[in-house]
Amino acid sequence: MQIQTNFYLERFGFREQAIMTKPVDDLGIVVVIPSYKEPNLLTSLRTLYVCDIPSCGVEVIVVINCSEKAPQEIKEETLATFEETKEWAKTHSDKIQFHVLLENELPKKHAGVGLARKIGMDEAIRRFEWIGNHKGIVVCFDADSLCETNYLVAIQSHFEKYPKATACALHFEHPIEGEDDEWIYEGIINYELHLRYYVDILRYANFPNAYQTIGSSMAVRSETYQKLGGMNRRKAGEDFYFLHKIIPLGNFTELKETKVIPSPRVSDRVPFGTGKAIGDFMNQEDRNQYLTYNVQSFLDLKPLCDAVPNLYEMNKDALKAFLTTLPQSIQTYLTNMDFVLEVPKIQKQSNTQKTFENRFFLWFNGLVVLKYVHYARDEYYPNQTIEEACEHLCTILNLPIKASKREMLQDLRKFDLAQ
Secondary structure, eight states: OOOOOOHHHHHHOSSOOOOOSOOOTTEEEEEEEEESSOTTHHHHHHHHHTSOOOSSEEEEEEEEEEETTOOHHHHHHHHHHHHHHHHHHHTTTTTSEEEEEEEEEEOTTTTTHHHHHHHHHHHHHHHHHHTTOTTOEEEEOOTTOEEOTTHHHHHHHHHHHOTTOOEEEEEEOOOOSSSSOHHHHHHHHHHHHHHHHHHHHHHHTTOTTOOOOOTTSEEEEHHHHHHTTOOOOOSSOHHHHHHHHHGGGSOEEEEEEEEEEOOOOOOOSSSSSHHHHHHHHHHSSOTTOOEEOOHHHHHHHHHHHHHHHHHTTOOHHHHHHHHHHSOHHHHHHHHHTTHHHHHHHHHHTOSSHHHHHHHHHHHSOHHHHHHHHHHHHHHTOOOEEHHHHHHHHHHHTTOOOOSSHHHHHHHHHHHHHHO
8 A cells, every 4th residue: 555645755756655554553663774794784783673662653664785896796795785684683582673674776876875775764654644744753763773772762861851843863882992992992983072062163163053963863753754845865964964954943852862883993884984984094094083163163153153133234344344353264255145135134034023033043054063163274274173162162162171072072072962
């Protein structure tokens, strides 16, 4: 049986319906997992299987995928993983319904994590539409991640507590010790410090849409997913671009009552992201130095973000005068963005100051901010070591400066959980 016609699926869906068994009437959560060259997929499925089960129905959709142009050995590995996972699912679909999809002929141009995630998320939408649940929760997880046993219960409770929430970012912590090469853990400490530093320093700069955007640690309501045209087909960074379409809409939340544990391993599957960052770290000549964005770039950004409410009533002459008061890096960047011409357009679209602020940050969004940070790095403030940046951040946040990066990371994790 197929679901009734749906505008989103008709216009933006990549595939026809793949799962023909009717979902349970109370299906409330669908977890989507893209899997490409994943030796630990069953470990990740087991961590979901042993989770406490919420009061709603739960399904997991695994999209085992590779490109149509993948080498034969990859095709064979993909098929073997599919068969193994399908057999596992047959004996473990009692508490949770596991569905395993094979997509081993993805078009070369788009084959990658974004498209695989989209296929699974689109199928999740079909599951919810079948039973008329437009507010069902689509959860993104990864095939090399783990989670705490309260993961599913916490997700249900969070969206019940925040009924207007469009989507959320889940708290995550990479493993920082274990049986792998000690340099792997050194690398992941650096990388997670970088992730937390970036969001925390943006929040200090008063940028309102600063959130973590990790593909294995996010969830979205079905209606929101459809409204924004679904997941993109990017081969990397799909999570960043997807969430930064949602975050400026408002009612974006953070779920801190459970924890996702992403893998710290090296990976060559995507051109950037965790696996690529750890691989680059392992290959660099001096592993004792890890660079991140310069603090000054964000300090220069802060006067703009602080002043946004006041921009609502400024005419062009006042906007020009205001622009000259800003630090050179952000002043030049905004000039290149035609700031003095664009702000009046936003003013005309806004009936209130609050509406103006929201629309301003739709224009000056997370992607634009990241481009500014890269511009400031290239033209004004070269990268600095993660130690220097985090020590400065800790000073700003009134946190103690610890002797080791491991201790600083632990402090930032606690700080983020407390916000």
